[in-house]
Amino acid sequence: MTETTVDARCPVAFPLERLAPPEPAAEYRRLRAEDPIIKVSLPTEQEAWLVTRHADVRALLVDERMSADRSHPNFPLRRPVQQVLRKGFSAQAKSLLALDLPEHTAPRQMLANEFTLRRINTLRPVIQQIVDERIDAMLAAGPPADLVHDLATQVPSRMICELLGVPLDSREFFQDRTLVLQLPGSTPEQQLAAAEDLNKFLDELVTEKELAPSDDVLGRLIVRNRGTGVYTHDLLVGMAQNLLIGGHETTINAIALGTIGLLQRPEVIDGLRADPALIVSTVEEILRYYPIFDVMVRVAKADIEIGGVTIKAGDGVVLALGSSNRDEARFADADTFDAHRGDRHHITFGHGIHQCLGQNLARVELEIVFGTLFRRMPTLRLAVDVEAVPFKVTSTITGVFSLPVTW
Numbered sequence: 001m002t003e004t005t006v007d008a009r010c011p012v013a014f015p016l017e018r019l020a021p022p023e024p025a026a027e028y029r030r031l032r033a034e035d036p037i038i039k040v041s042l043p044t045e046q047e048a049w050l051v052t053r054h055a056d057v058r059a060l061l062v063d064e065r066m067s068a069d070r071s072h073p074n075f076p077l078r079r080p081v082q083q084v085l086r087k088g089f090s091a092q093a094k095s096l097l098a099l100d101l102p103e104h105t106a107p108r109q110m111l112a113n114e115f116t117l118r119r120i121n122t123l124r125p126v127i128q129q130i131v132d133e134r135i136d137a138m139l140a141a142g143p144p145a146d147l148v149h150d151l152a153t154q155v156p157s158r159m160i161c162e163l164l165g166v167p168l169d170s171r172e173f174f175q176d177r178t179l180v181l182q183l184p185g186s187t188p189e190q191q192l193a194a195a196e197d198l199n200k201f202l203d204e205l206v207t208e209k210e211l212a213p214s215d216d217v218l219g220r221l222i223v224r225n226r227g228t229g230v231y232t233h234d235l236l237v238g239m240a241q242n243l244l245i246g247g248h249e250t251t252i253n254a255i256a257l258g259t260i261g262l263l264q265r266p267e268v269i270d271g272l273r274a275d276p277a278l279i280v281s282t283v284e285e286i287l288r289y290y291p292i293f294d295v296m297v298r299v300a301k302a303d304i305e306i307g308g309v310t311i312k313a314g315d316g317v318v319l320a321l322g323s324s325n326r327d328e329a330r331f332a333d334a335d336t337f338d339a340h341r342g343d344r345h346h347i348t349f350g351h352g353i354h355q356c357l358g359q360n361l362a363r364v365e366l367e368i369v370f371g372t373l374f375r376r377m378p379t380l381r382l383a384v385d386v387e388a389v390p391f392k393v394t395s396t397i398t399g400v401f402s403l404p405v406t407w
Contacts, residue, residue, distance in 0.1 A: 174198065
């Protein structure tokens with residue numbers, strides 16, 4: 001028996017140490033080569049299988065024997081606080097994120113038409129106007145600026161409010177509650193209160209729209225679906241929560257991480273100025289290279305043989321997106337940022353039935369933000385060393401709290 005042979009009695013502590021955020025854990029490289037599927041112990045004292053290779057992660061994400069049901073007693077929880085928060089996840093438990101086939105199909109179809117590329121492309125002028133207004137404000141105020149507060153937060157939060165029909169003056173409320181839910185230093189009581197605040201806010205919002213449907217995503221879903229037998233009030237509240245949190249927090253972090261990555265690669269910015277069409281493949285590479293989510297978690301409903309390992313029914317599974325996106329077997333020279341790569345087979349948006357519905361919106365927002373930012377602010381640069389940037393690295397998300405820039 002070699003040192004790298006898996007010993008199920010000695011699971012590896014997870015999450016793995018990340019020495020240079022936002023880079024994924026360096027140990028992923030060794031695991032992909034030597035122990036691609038291993039047992040790990042989570043901070044919740046649960047054990048689960050960690051899957052690190054791109055092919056295995058994609059295969060499991062489309063395997064119907066894998067479940068996203070958060071109510072399963074063995075569903076992997078990444079932080080001890082989540083054990084306390086289970087009762088606060090009532091809206092999410094009824095949402096698309098937690099449904100398996102066949103229950104997942106009809107609710108997914110309810111939403112799909114609202115996020116087609118054709119529909120999202122009609123929003124380009126609105127997104128462009130918001131980006132231009134924010135850059136106008138930054139230029140008028142003069143340097144330095146916090147790119148997270150002044151641009152990255154403003155664009156996606158205003159857009160998701162526009163789409164869902166959420167009053168703009170509610171943005172600070174839901175941004176604050178979302179941050180509390182993500183911060184590792186938040187107490188269980190604080191996180192439970194934040195979850196309950198969000199649920200109450202969205203429950204009231206959906207109730208208002210049921211009484212008087214407005215011309216926005218939530219209003220249209222009510223009008224089209226409440227007589228079909230699929231629609232329920234709680235389902236729409238869960239959908240609203242997923243869209244509100246997923247529709248702004250992930251894109252905020254993608255904008256911030258992408259800006260850092262591009263500012264460290266001036267030759268890519270020069271290439272964008274010379275050929276604006278390069279923005280499409282550049283955004284795709286940002287998404288691959290800097291995945292916002294390091295992992296997705298599932299639980300097995302039946303025994304699964306994969307990669308020489310038997311995942312037993314009831315076993316928790318941790319799917320390492322950060323590792324998959326750097327898998328040398330799928331992406332040539334995977335640790336090199338290549339703005340010309342344009343490979344959409346990364347797993348930043350997931351894969352299979354739970355692949356992110358908002359990915360078209362996220363891509364368009366990123367294309368417009370980066371295409372406009374470096375055209376209008378050609379001398380933009382970090383105001384601090386990258387080592388001094390306060391990275392937001394939790395068990396659920398990667399981003400930055402603030403990003404000081406100057407020009």
